Amino acid sequence: MEIKLLGPLTAHEQGVSVVPSAAKPRQILALLALQAEHVVTVPTLMAEIWGERIPRSASTTLQTYILQLRRKIAATPAEPARSAKDVLVTQFGGYLLRVQPGQIDVQEFEQLVADGRSAYDATDYRTASRLLGNALALWQGPALVDVRTGSMLELEVLRLEENRMAALERRIDADLRLGRHAEVVPELRVLTARHPMHERFCAQLMLALHRSGGSWRALEAYQRLRGALVTELGLEPSVSLRQLHHAVLSGDTVMDQQTAGVD
Structure with a gap:
């Protein structure tokens, strides 16, 4: 059967x-x-x-x-x-x-x-x-x-x-x-739209955007998630996601890889 x-x-x-x-x-x-x-x-x-x-x-x-x-x-x-x-x-x-x-x-x-x-x-x-x-x-x-x-x-x-x-x-x-950063961006955009408070998808999108030359878009993704968390739950993003945000801001490529846990 x-x-x-x-x-x-x-x-x-x-x-x-x-x-x-x-x-x-x-x-x-x-x-x-x-x-x-x-x-x-x-x-x-x-x-x-x-x-x-x-x-x-x-x-x-x-x-x-x-x-x-x-x-x-x-x-x-x-x-x-x-x-x-x-x-x-x-x-x-x-x-x-x-x-x-x-x-x-x-x-x-x-x-x-x-x-x-x-x-x-x-x-x-x-x-x-x-x-x-x-x-x-x-x-x-x-x-x-x-x-x-x-x-x-x-x-x-x-x-x-x-x-x-x-x-x-x-x-x-x-x-x-x-190294398929640009390839996964469209998929991750859909996933973060469907799951606006899912930190893992947000971290993956931030990393993919940052590595494919879209750091400012990565920062936008972080702000969207932070806004959803604060509005819906009254919570700030996790420490690891805040560290990734800081790494993108500072251009620290070593930190952004380690924080996202994918390199």
Whole structure:
């Protein structure tokens, strides 16, 4: 089964979609896919679907949803000796979705990110940029954008989005270390506009602008972020960002590299 969660939910068995149209079975499929090859307990599934208001009929209703998912899987061209119960497996206390390695985009994303971070730590910035870029390219929109999320899926979506943001920051760091300053400026302008109080993106933009001959624009970027922080939160930028601001003002190339943490 090939499953995509980084955007709209899709799941295909032998090329045929097995995604149900009803909201609750979609939630179950998404949660099982995120925990593929691991048992998701019945209480966890119930909490995802009904929250704290679990009805008396929950156990029977959950079994009905599982049966609906198995019927969708069974309606696809089956592999020899592999039934729907071999894909969506009943285990003691819960259910497990059995998927071949490499068939879920989340798993591919996480592996590429891990490999990219290892390359970055080994100072192989070209490989790090490529791997992290490939990981980010798997995203087709917000995670599970068309799935109603309960408490469990909300946490999973938050985790994925935070990992996506961290991978993006690291990929830009790698590009800056490769001297791609002018190349990343347009992307960073968009990111700082979308995240006006995100200090890391601001620092990266300041450094990219400064190194590509736009020091005054780097100072403008700092002032925009400072204004947003003071207005919205009553806070000044962090010490490291203020140090970078001072480095740009003074033309201290050693300090601006060290402060931004990308050289």
